[in-house]
Amino acid sequence: MSSDTSNNLIESFNKTFKAWYKAKKGFNSFEKANNLIYLFIFHYNFIRPHGSLSNHTPAEVAGFASDSKSKSSWFAAA
Numbered sequence: 001m002s003s004d005t006s007n008n009l010i011e012s013f014n015k016t017f018k019a020w021y022k023a024k025k026g027f028n029s030f031e032k033a034n035n036l037i038y039l040f041i042f043h044y045n046f047i048r049p050h051g052s053l054s055n056h057t058p059a060e061v062a063g064f065a066s067d068s069k070s071k072s073s074w075f076a077a078a
Contacts, residue, residue: 013044 020040027033046059053061 016044
């Protein structure tokens with residue numbers, strides 16, 4: 001992967017995270033921050049549809065089931 005491609009992916013992630021974080025108005029503790037960041041990364045990498053994937057989720061593209069029951073079990077495992 002080229003440096004430009006990597007940078008574009010990181011910038012896209014950062015933009016999405018900043019918009020999400022602003023709505024949270026900060027965190028009460030370091031542990032809560034880590035937990036919420038972990039869940040956000042999980043959501044971004046598996047659940048959220050991506051324009052570059054024709055509005056499919058990364059999990060769908062990878063061949064994982066994408067019905068709501070499967071998604072619920074993903075969050076339980078996370």
